[in-house]
Amino acid sequence: MSHPEFHHPHDHAHQQTHQHTHQKEQAMTTSNESPIHPLALRLAGKDVLCVGAGTVAARRIAQLLDAGARVTVIAPQAVASIAEAAGSGKLVWLRRGYEPGDLDGMWLAHTATGNRALDARVAADADAQQTWCVNASDHAASSAWTPAVARTGEGTTVAVTAGGDPRRAAGLRNAIALAADTGLLPLRRRRSGTGSVALVGGGPGDPGLITVTGRRLLAAADVVVADRLGPRDLLNELDPSVRIIEVGKAPGDHLATQDEINAVLVAEAQAGNRVVRLKGGDPFVLGRGGEEAAYCREHGVEVSVVPGVTSAISVPAAAGIPVTHRGVATGFSMATGHEELSELPARADHTLVLLMGVARLARNTATLLGRGLPADTPVAIIERGWCPDQRITIDRLDSIAATAARIGVANPAVIVIGDVVRVSPHAAGRLEPAARTRQLLPVG
Ligand code: SAH
Helix, strand or coil, X not given: CCCCCCCCCCCHHHHCCCCCCHHHHHHXXXXXXXXXXXXXXXXXXXXXXXXXXXXXXHHHHHHHHHCCCEEEEECCCCCHHHHHHHHCCCCEEECCCCCCCCCCCCCEEXXXXXXXXXXXXXXXXXXXXXXXXXXXXCCCCCCECCCEEEECCCCCEEEECCCCCHHHHHHHHHHHHHHHHCCCCCCCCCXXXXXXXXXXXXXXXXHHHCCHHHHHHHHHCCEEEECCCCCCHHHHCCCCCCEEEECCCECCCECCCHHHHHHHHHHHHHCCCEEEEEECECCCCCCCHHHHHHHHHHCCCEEEEECCCCHHHHHHHHCCCCCCECCCECEEEEECCHHHHCCCCCCCCEEEEXXXXXXXXXXXXXHHHHCCCCCCCEEEEEECCCCCCCEEEEEECCCXXXXXXXXXXXXXXXXXXXXXXXXXXXXXXXXXXXXXXXXXXXXX
16 A cells, blocks of 8 residues: 555545545546556465456466466356366365455455456455455456566566557557567567577568567577578568578578588577577478587587478468368378489379479479379479469479470479369469369369
C-alpha cells in the first residue's frame, strides 16, 4: 500500500480503503481512470489464489506456475490440465466453492469462475484485505490486469496492456515479438564471452521461408557466415554491427573450401561470437552441415542445428508440384546424379528429385530412358525457386535435355521427374494430354 502520509488529491479510493461500503466501490471505479502502474512481480514461493478452474484460469495458472508461485485453486470442477497439475503436486486444488477467508495469506488473487457476480465478490473481498486481484470477467473493475507477455530472449520480457482490451494487447504483443524475432528491435545483447555456432537452414531463398527460430538466431548473431543460396535478402536487414562473412562466392569467384569454412566457424566462436552459419535449404541436405557440426564439436565449440525448408521439396512446390500425390506417387527419392540413378526406382509413380543436376541432365535422362522409364514421363526444371526470377520448364523425359540446353537452363535448379509433374498448373498445355493423365489427376 501507499505510504500512510501520501494522499494523492484524486485518490478517493485510498482515502476510503477501510470502509467496506458501496460508496467505496464507486470510488474504486473512478480511480481506475487513472493510468495503470506497471510492475514486474517476482512470485517465486509466494501464495497466489485462483478461484475458478476453466480454460481461462488454466492459462493463467500455467503462467503463475512458470513464475514459481505457490498456487491454490478453488473450484468444484477443473479442466484436465489443472486436475493433472493438482494430481502431480504442482498446485493445491480445493474441490469446493469459494468461501470467505480463502484469500487469507495470499499475495495475489485471480478470479475466473465464469460467474460475474461471484468474480465480483472475490474481487471485493480481495480489495477489502488489500490483496491485488485480477478479475477475469470485469477488466474495468479489476485492481490488477494480466498483460500480454512476450519473452524476447536474453532476459527481456515485454508486457503489454491496452486499456483493458486483451485482444488488442495480444495483437500488439505479437507484433513486438515478431519485430524482436526478425531483428527489427535492438535486442542484441553484449557479447557474453562464450561463443557458439548455429547451423541455420535458411530455406530456398524467399525470406519468408526461414523458421522462426532461425530468424531469431539471425537477429541475435554477432557474425553470419553466409552461402550463395538461401534467403540473401535477410542479410540486408541485419544490424550494421553484424559481421557477414561470405563463403559461397567471394569476390574473384573464389569459393571457400570446406576446411576454410570450418576454420572460420570455430575461430569466430572461440573469439566469443554468436555465429550463425546461414545455409540454403536444410543444413543436413547436401549442405555439409553434418561435417560443420562435427568439426565444431571436435573443437569444443557449442553447436546447434536449426532445420530448414529444403529445396528438394519446396522448389517443386513453387511450381505447384507435390513430390507425392494420392493416386500418382506415394514416394520420392532425392539424388544428385548418375550413380544413384542407376539404382533408384525408375517408375513414373516414384518421383525423382535431382539437386545440382543441370550439368548432367542429358546423361541422367539417358540413364533413366535406358532403364525403361517411359519417354513421355514428364520432367520439370525449376530454376531459382521462390526467387523473383523463378523459371519453370516442363517437357518429356526424351526431350527435356535438348530443351534445357536450348533455353540455357542454369543452376540453381531442381529437376523433378515423374507423373506428379502433371499435377502442376504449369503442366497444362506443355505435355500431350496422355490418355492416362486424366486418371492420374487429383480426385475430389
Ligand atoms: N541444403 C540445400 C541444398 C544444397 S545443394 C537444400 O536443402 O535445399 C544446392 C542445390 O540445391 C542447387 O544446385 C539446387 O539444385 C538446389 N537449390 C537450392 N536452392 C534452390 C532454389 N532456390 N531454386 C532451385 N534450386 C535450388
